[in-house]
Amino acid sequence: MKSFSRCCFAVLLLAVVCTGTACTGTLHMGASGSHHKHGSQWKGLSQVVAVMHPTAGNKAAGTVVFTQTKDGVKVEANITGLSPDSQHAIHVHQYGDVRLDNGKGTGGHYNPEGHDHGLPATTQRHAGDLGNLKADANGAASYTIVAKNISVAGLHNPVVGRGVIIHAKVDDGGQPTGNAGARISQGVIGVAKPAE
Secondary structure (H helix, E strand, O other): OEEEEHHHHHHHHHHHEEEEEOHHOOOOEEOOOOOOEHHHOOOOEEEEEEEEEEEEOOOOEEEEEEEEEEEEEEEEEEEHHHHHHHOOEEEEEOOOOOOOOOOOOHHOOOOOOOOOOOOOOOEEEEEOOEEEEEEEEEEOOOEEEOOOOOOEEEEEEEOOOOOOEOOOOOOOOOOOOOOOOOOEEEEEEEOOOOOO
């Protein structure tokens, strides 16, 4: 009987420990062996950057910087190597995987809320729908937008670690992804080095 009671006590104790700590996934062991809250490595992260590289046969390159502000995420793209006087769709994609030279390793548009595709004027759209770059006569584009449906690394549709794609054509707002054509430039959204 004592053995049975000890067994029941041990099971009950294990259940209490699991409910309050690691078994729920709220805590995990860090590299140093100490416990810390999941996601705390992103605490205070306010800026991330995608360094854009051309896909095979293309020339589009540059940077896309995402900065968390009180009004949303300020997205600033500076791209060269585009067709002169052209427009090109820019989207955040699901994955930060740029191992394929055609950009398709990044998956589809980042869409954690399951909305239809849309241009920035549409409130309910893919989290990754950022609109269009407009290139000048030299094929260079500077584009800024404040997106309210994403966060840099917060709880609301975080973009850190995902991919950015620039497409060959304009995003016309059509379904399912804006008829924007091939992927001409790709980048991974990584943690930006703080300004010194």
